[in-house]
């Protein structure tokens with residue numbers, strides 16, 4: 001049978017992909033699915049390209065965890081979304097405890113982007129340049145970047161990314177909670193309009209799409225949210241789709257989950273400008289959900305026995 005990647009291309013998307021974590025790369029049942037271009041023609045390293053792993057000491061770069069995912073995906077002919085240059089999480093201690101000025105932290109930022117962009121030159125369809133810079137109320141997130149540099153760290157990061165990534169790399173702003181029209185998604189639109197007016201490079205917005213069955217945005221919400229960005233010339237993608245369930249699971253919840261997955265994927269397929277969908281891992285036991293949201297789980301398309309769940313077939317039906 002054709003896989004989700006095959007079906008996505010037929011449906012007019014560039015890709016259907018998955019995040020892949022390093023901790024399960026020794027599991028052949030897992031890697032047979034993860035590095036299968038027919039099933040997933042795009043991959044995102046869940047952790048391997050984050051700052052804490054890439055630059056564990058100032059000026060010392062280590063691409064081992066990134067390469068463990070990038071290299072086999074290249075052999076398999078999969079596309080990559082690369083994730084990420086700037087975030088408030090998973091930063092090394094030398095960075096979070098350093099005594100920076102605006103000038104020195106901007107130098108650290110450019111040096112990091114320069115090295116990682118150069119190393120993965122030509123390997124990334126897109127880079128998530130800045131991840132999660134806004135609060136839900138539409139104000140900038142208070143973190144080391146904002147507090148040391150001010151909001152201009154975002155545009156600096158995009159300019160550094162354009163300068164140092166290979167030509168044609170799509171530069172994305174990526175966030176959660178922007179899958180509806182709300183204060184946060186509108187603030188992101190305002191930032192982009194300002195960037196466009198001043199020539200700051202940006203190509204796309206990633207809607208992370210970490211949803212909960214029973215409380216997820218509707219198809220129409222996700223369409224309207226994407227149109228905030230596609231209407232001003234950007235592309236969109238669902239970059240981290242998963243649909244968690246309030247445990248214990250039951251057949252009704254599993255069916256509701258399948259509908260959320262299907263509606264979400266349909267909201268990309270139907271949106272001119274939405275290039276693809278990435279699930280934030282496909283296998284329940286390696287999902288970030290149980291650890292991050294106690295009492296919730298079973299958020300993926302494959303169950304613990306590597307059996308495809310109803311959500312898988314619902315997605316395949318939409319594609």
Ligand code: XIL
Nearest residue numbers: 021046047083131176208240287288
């Ligand atoms: C998560 C990973 O999946 C976990 O393994 C890690 O412990 C924490 O980060 N939004 C993002 C992702 O942009 O990078 C996060 O990934 C999930 C939320």
